[in-house]
Amino acid sequence: MRYLSINRRKPHLVDLLVTKVPGAFSYKLKKSTAFDGSVPFTDFLTSPNTGYRDRNVDDSSNYTVYGDKVRILFDPTTYGISDTNIWWLKLAPLDDVGAEMFVTPPTMMYQPNIGGSYFPQFAITGNAPNQPDLANSLEIHFPHQIRDMRIQSTAALWAAFDSNGQEILLQGSTLPKDLNRWSTESVLFVRGNAAIVPFSLLFTLAYTR
Numbered sequence: 001m002r003y004l005s006i007n008r009r010k011p012h013l014v015d016l017l018v019t020k021v022p023g024a025f026s027y028k029l030k031k032s033t034a035f036d037g038s039v040p041f042t043d044f045l046t047s048p049n050t051g052y053r054d055r056n057v058d059d060s061s062n063y064t065v066y067g068d069k070v071r072i073l074f075d076p077t078t079y080g081i082s083d084t085n086i087w088w089l090k091l092a093p094l095d096d097v098g099a100e101m102f103v104t105p106p107t108m109m110y111q112p113n114i115g116g117s118y119f120p121q122f123a124i125t126g127n128a129p130n131q132p133d134l135a136n137s138l139e140i141h142f143p144h145q146i147r148d149m150r151i152q153s154t155a156a157l158w159a160a161f162d163s164n165g166q167e168i169l170l171q172g173s174t175l176p177k178d179l180n181r182w183s184t185e186s187v188l189f190v191r192g193n194a195a196i197v198p199f200s201l202l203f204t205l206a207y208t209r
């Protein structure tokens with residue numbers, strides 16, 4: 001289940017919608033400049049289950065909570081986060097004593113006003129862990145649907161686009177044609193084939209908000 005989505009992204013504004021978790025009293029956000037753990041995720045904001053609005057956010061929209069959602073609005077620069085670079089976000093619901101119930105996979109946070117393009121293109125790089133199966137793969141979430149994907153690696157890499165989907169094996173730098181995907185996806189699973197494997201992903205954001 002996906003708990004975190006981006007409602008809007010503008011200069012000095014991240015507008016998140018968090019699906020409420022039964023038993024959660026608050027929600028902790030974690031940040032990093034890398035999705036693969038090479039730069040550790042650090043805590044930077046905790047929202048009550050009624051939602052949160054950074055007082056530095058200058059936004060005229062009505063602060064509304066949507067049904068089973070918690071709305072969190074903040075200016076990244078309030079928390080020392082660059083507003084002009086890609087960064088990564090994790091969510092941890094907290095119980096009544098402040099213990100983390102679980103931590104979500106990393107979600108990409110893109111920079112606003114991306115070159116004025118309606119379908120902006122991105123490139124990310126990182127390391128896929130050495131894991132035995134799909135269930136233990138590195139799971140990467142994207143802010144919206146993505147398309148036009150191209151995955152490349154320096155060694156054998158397993159990739160999938162669904163937790164119950166079929167894995168595809170990339171043999172080193174040789175790219176199977178079926179991974180030049182035009183279909184839209186919102187998540188990627190990767191793991192090394194008996195080793196930690198550096199890889200890159202080039203893709204287009206299907207739409208922005």
